Amino acid sequence: MKKIIPVLSLGLLLTLLFGVWTARDAMKVAVGYSAKQVCSGVFLSGLSAEFVQDRDVNPNMAILGPLLGALDITVDQEQGLVSASLLGVDAQAVHLSGRGCTLNGPGEGAPPLSVAAADESGPGVPAPWRPAVEAAFAEPEASTGARNTYALLVARQGELLLEAYASPITAGTRLQGWSMNKSLMATWIGMQTERGLIDPAQPLAVLLADDPKRPDLDPTLTLLHLLQMESGLDFVEVYGPGSDVTKMLYTAPAMWEIPAGKPQAYPPGEHFSYSSGDTVFASYLWQKTLKEPFEAWIAREFTAPLGMNSLVAEADASGVQVGSSYVYLTARDWLKAGQLWLDAWHGRSELLSQRWLRDSVTARPSDEKGRYGRGFWLNTDGVVFEGLPENLFYAGGHAGQFVVVIPEWETVVVRLGLTGAGVDKGMHEFLLSLAKLRSPAF
Template identity: 35%
Template sequence: MRLISRMIAALIVLLLIIVAGGAIGLSLYPPELLKVGDGYAAKIVCSNTFVAKRDPDKVLEEDVQAPGNPALKLIRVSVDRDEGVVTARFLGLFAPNYALYRGALGCTAVPDGDLQAARSAVFLNKIKAPKSDALWPDGDAVNVGQGEQGAKLANIVTNPDLAGPAMRAVVVVKDGHIVAENYGDGFSKATPLIGWSMTKTVNAAIIGRLMMAGRMSFDDQNLLPQWSADERRNIKLSDLLAMESGLVFNESYGSVSDVTRMLYLEPDTTSVAAGARQVAAPGERFSYSSGTATLLSRLWMNRLPNLSAAVSYPREALFGPLGMYSAVLEADERGTFVGSSYLYANARDWARFGQFLLQDGVWNGHRLLPEGFVGAMRTPTKASEGVYSQVQAWLAGPGGSNAQYGLPADTFWMSGHDGQTVAIVPSANLVVVRMGLTPAWADYRPQILLKRIMDVIKPASS
C-alpha cells in the first residue's frame, strides 16, 4: 500500500497549479485523485479514532500527514463523534470524502456520500471480551523476561535498530507462549493495529473454515455470474488464492488506479476486479492483486445463507474460537468485507493467528482448517518464482529470501504495507509479530530482527 508516498509528487504539482494558475489550472487536474487522498485520510482517521481509540488529531499528523508527505498537510479532517462520521477535504475547499463508523464492523469509506445507505447496509452486535488470568493464548497473562534468555530477548525487541523505525508492537511467541514483547509510545497490548495486506492471509483462513464445512473447494469454478459467458468461468478458486487468475488489476498507488479506485472511490469494492479482463490463462502468470483478495471475500460471503450470516461468520468461525476478541474486519459501504486490507487487531491477537498457522490450523485440540490447507500456505508457486504461496502468504520476507538472512527454509510470512509482518517458523516453534508505521523507503528488514531472536532461542551450537 504505497498510496501516500507515491501521491506526494502529484499533490505538490497540484498545489503549484493552484498557486500559479487558479481555477484554470484546477480544471486540468483530475479531481478523482483529490478524492482518493481525502478518502484515505477519512478512512484512516475514522478507524484509528473509533476502533483503536486514538486521538484523531494525532492520527492525522502521524499516520496521514507523516514526514515525507507534506502535500497531505493540505487535507482538513473533521470528526463527528455523535454520528460516527469523519469528513476529509483537500484544502477545506473541494468536494469531500467520508468514512462512517459502524460499531463492531469498524469504519467504512463512503465515497458516494450516502451515509444513510451505508448505515443500513450491515449490522453486527458488539461483544465484550471475556477477561482471563490464564496464560496467553488461553488468557491475557504473560510471563516474559525470565532468566538470561528472557533478558537477551528483551534487549532485542527494545532495540530501535532491530525493531525498526516507528515500531508500534513486537511480540515473540516461543513454544506457544509470549516470551518477549514491546510497544511503541502511545500504543499498548490492547491497541488494535491495522494489518493491511496481512488481512489477505486471514481472509484465506475464513475460506478454509468454509472448506472445512464443505461449502467451498479449491476446484470451484464459474465463480461469478458475470463470468459465466466467457473464459473467466474457468478460473478456479485456487487460481485466485495463488494470485494467478490472469485478471488485469493495476496495484499501483501513484494515481487513480484499480486499487485506489477500489478502496476509496467505489461503494462496492468488488466491482473493479469482478469486471476485469483476463489476459493470461489461469496459473500462467503471478500478479499480486488486492482486488483478488476482496473478490475472495465476496465469494465466501456468497456461500452463506444471507448477508447477516456472512457478516457474523468471521467472528463465529475464526476470531471467537481463537480468542481474537480485538479483531475488527471492516466491510465496504455495501457490506462486503475488504479482505485485502482492513483487519484491525492488537498485536497479541495477530500473534494468536500466527500461532494458529504454526499449529497447522488446530486450536485447543480441534482442527479448524482442513488438513493440507496451511501446507498450501507454505507451498511456493512456480509462476511467482517461489516467493508467493498457493494460499495468500509469502515464502520470503520483504525485500529478501529466507536464505539471504540465514533463516530456516520453512519460514513463511504474512506481510502488509508500512512494515506489518508475522513470521512463522515451524522448525523453531516460533512466531514473531512486528507492527509499525514504517514505509518501504525506510528499507526496514524484519528478517534481521527474526534472525537475532533465533540466535537467542536456537543458537547455532544447539
C-alpha cells in the first residue's frame, strides 16, 4: 500500500494540474471575449454594457458555470477601454479611432462613436406582412435559449419594402455580422483580383516569398483554397477552451499566424472544413495588396460607392483586419452589401464582376452537400432552405446573422440578432412566408 499511495498522489496532482490548466484556458477565453464584445457593443453599437453582458456575454460564457458570477467587467468611456477579469486572469479591449475595438491592442482609446445617421421614416411593416414579422420576432415555445431577433429588412429591386427592429436596436445601430465578414472578405479580394493586384490561384508560398514571417506551406496551397474552406490545414473550428479558433480570436496578437502555422491534414482542394482560420489568413494576404491602411481602402473603394455610412472593420493587435468575424454595420448597410451581391449576380455591378460572384456562389466539389462556395453559403438542392430557390445564397454569421440574396426574386433579406445555440432563428419560416406573400403584396 505504501508504494501505491505516491502513485495515486501523483495521479491526483496531475489531474488537478490539468484541471487548473483547462480552467485557466477557459478563463482566458472568457475575459477576452467579454472585454472585446462589451467594448464593441458600447463604443460602436451604442448599447449599454449591461445589455451586452446580459444578451451576449452571459449566454455565451455559460460554460463557466458558477465561475461566471466572478467575472468582472469595467468600462471606461473617457479612456476608450473595457477591462475584464476573472480570478486573476485579465484582458483589455481598446477602442481605436476609426478601427473599432482591439483586444489587448496598442494605442490610446477613443470615445464612443456616434450612432450612424439614419432616416427614421422607413417603410415599417406593411399590414399583409405583420403575422410573418411578428412570428420572426417571437420567442419560440419550449426553447432553452432566446431568439433575440433585432432587425429584419426586405428589399426588392433595390427598394426597401419592410423594416422592423426590436428596442433598443434602431436603424442607426451598428450590428456585428460575425462570419458575414467572410463574405465581405471574399468580395474585397475579388475586387483586388479584378484589378490585377493579386492572383488568388497563385501558390501562397509565392505570394509570401518576401515575407519575413513566411510559414512552411504546401506548395500547391492557394488563396482560393482559403476562401473556399478547402485549405486542408489542420485548424479545428470548435469553440472551447484552448481550441484553435478561441486561441486565435482571444489570445493571439497576430491571428493569421495560428492557422498559417498548422500542418496539412488534407491535400489542398480535396476536403471541405469550415474554418475561420482560413479567412483570417486570407485577410492578411489581402492587406498585403493594399498600399494604405485597410480602413482607408474600404472607405474609398467599397463604402463610398455603395452609399454606406456605418461600416467599422476591426483589427487584431497586429493591425490585420479580423476577416472572419469583426465587421459592424447598420442593418440598412448590410442590405446594401446584399444588393451589391444581387447586382453582381445579374452582371450589373461596377464594383464586382458577374464572373467572380457567380464563381463564388458555385458549389465546390470538396463539399459533397453543396453547402459552400467562396465566402458564401448555398442552397444547392434545398440543402439549407427547403422549398426555396436553389440559386439562393447568403452571408451567414454566428447567432443568426443573415444577408440572403434570392436572384430570381430580385430580393435581399437581412436578419440580425443574438440567437442562442440550438434555438430556431425563424429564418426558414420567414422566407417561406415571403414566398407566399410575393403576390400580390410583394
